[in-house]
Amino acid sequence: MHTLEQLRSGALAGTRRLDLACGLTELPDDIWALADTLEVLNLSGNRLRDLPHQLTKLHKLQVLFASDNDFEVLPEVLGDCPALQVVGFKANRIAQLPPAALPPALRWLILTDNALANLPTELGQRPALQKLMLAGNRLQALPDSLQGAQQLELLRISANRLSEVPAWLTTLPRLSWLALAGNAMGWTFAHEPALPEVSWASITLGPLLGEGASGHIHRAQAAGWPQALALKLFKGEVTSDGLPEDELAACLAAGNHPSLTTPVARLTDHPGQAQGLLMPLIPPAHLNLAGPPSLQTCTRDVYPAGFSFPAPLALGIARDVAHAVAHLHRRGVMHGDLYAHNILIDPVHGQARLGDLGAATRLPGHATELRRRLLALEVRAMGCLLEELAAHTPAPTSQAVHRLAQTCLSPVPGDRPSMAEVAAQCEALAKGLVA
Incomplete structure (x- = not known):
């Protein structure tokens, strides 16, 4: 992470990536001095509500992240940035997506965990679009124009308000990674047997083994279980993939298979009300x-x-x-x-x-x-x-x-x-x- 002092002193001259998280409510003018080199700008974790028209001075800018800010509208100036390919505004309060805000070279759009109720037709008119992440919004439908997104490969639309899967969605020639759990599809499922429950009080928590979009994974020992386990503690929030409860349900439906990592028990009584799953510990040689x-x-x-x-x-x-x-x-x-x-x-x-x-x-x-x-x-x-x-x-x-x-x-x-x-x-x- 960089500091304002570094930026203002000229210590970052020539940098290709700038990461600033220091409570910004507006962009410092010193950023424009990086116009000839800056390609990645990360403004996540500030208090920004808008971006200035001078952003277009960053003519080499390809990637812009502004998650965890206070945006309610995706800034239209983004659409005037000809080199901009990756736009990430996760966890704001964005309810409006103006067509003019979509860069012409858009390849990857992240608007997870916002308040979007609809999408503009123009989204399907971005020929380079490969990755579209929209989990945790209020979408009731997808624009039919998206069937024109012939390069689209990954689509996350979990935890919205969709009532059906559009017929054209399953005809997209390159779509390969799709998440759509947590929508009001009216689907019914067979009842799955519940997992055994293990109380937090009986858990001895070990070191952190890893972290994913939805949670942290620790080594753990549970009273009554002879072998070491891995405990996945869910973060309890909308992730790029969807909601923790949908992952829990999918794990139950998946059942057991020797080449799948699926849970053997469910955590209960966590002091912070966190949800968790206990899984067999994968040997360290993996x-x-x-x-x-x-x-x-x-x-x-x-x-x-x-x-x-x-x-x-x-x-x-x-x-x-x-x-x-x-x-x-x-x-x-x-x-x-x-x-x-x-x-x-x-x-x-x-x-x-x-x-x-x-x-x-x-x-x-x-x-x-x-x-x-x-x-x-x-x-x-x-x-x-x-x-x-x-x-x-x-x-x-x-x-x-x-x-x-x-x-x-x-x-x-x-x-x-x-x-x-x-x-x-x-x-x-x-x-x-x-x-």
Whole structure:
């Protein structure tokens, strides 16, 4: 984090990124001195209500974050910033999204946890739009113009007031990661058995193991449980994926599978009323398959430079993940965040586990055609993962995995195989039947 003193002294001359969180109510004029270099401006955690027309002086600005401020209207000056691609205004009070506020090069828009009741038609007229994050608003419908967003790959519309899934949504050729739990769809679900309950008083909390969008994960020991556990404590707020209670419901519906990280118990009696889930502790030898997308990659995970998989490991990962997702689909659960960064691997034994159901959506059993069309979107996400595995695996295995990826990546969702079919093909490849 930078300081105003650094900015005013000229110590930040030539910087490409500026992070300021110091109670600002307006932008300091010293920022304009960075016009020829500044590409990323992070103003999150201030008290801003508007942005000045001088923002256009930052002619190289590509990324602007202004979460946790006091905006009620997305500033129209953003639309006059020709290089601006990433706009993030999470957790403000934004109720108005003027069409003029949408930059022409918009690629990634984050308006999570605001007060939007509708979206402008012009949102579907941004040809570069890949990532749209709108969870936790008041949307009752999506504009039909969004069917023109042919590059859209990730859409978060959980915890809104949508009453139906628009027919065009499941025809988007590149949509792969969708979260829509917590809407008034009128869907009904089978009753799921409750998890055992574990009181906070019986928990011995260990070190922090990690943090995701929806919560913190600690090592924990619970009285009466012989093995160590991992405790996920939910933050209790709207996240980019949706609401904690929807993740809890999806976890229950998911059931158990050897390649899924699902809970064994539910936390009760937390002194701060936090919700929590207890899960088996993954052995420390497991590693994250990749890092999450960067500002540059937008929707694709990041692998270390020069990284490669031995063929048996790559095929084992593909097999385990495909079977885990096929299991979810049979149980009417769309994972919504099928990414390498949500997969833990055991590089020694070639095993993989898929976790993080924060973006998961339970789908109704009675709407079989809608369910099939929505699950076809996630098959494309599996295709992206297979494509990444192929890119880091030697031939001829890479060629076989790439061919399977292409069937999953068909631009016509109805032409994609089911996850059960993908799992069967991954199983065949893992058994050495590489053609």
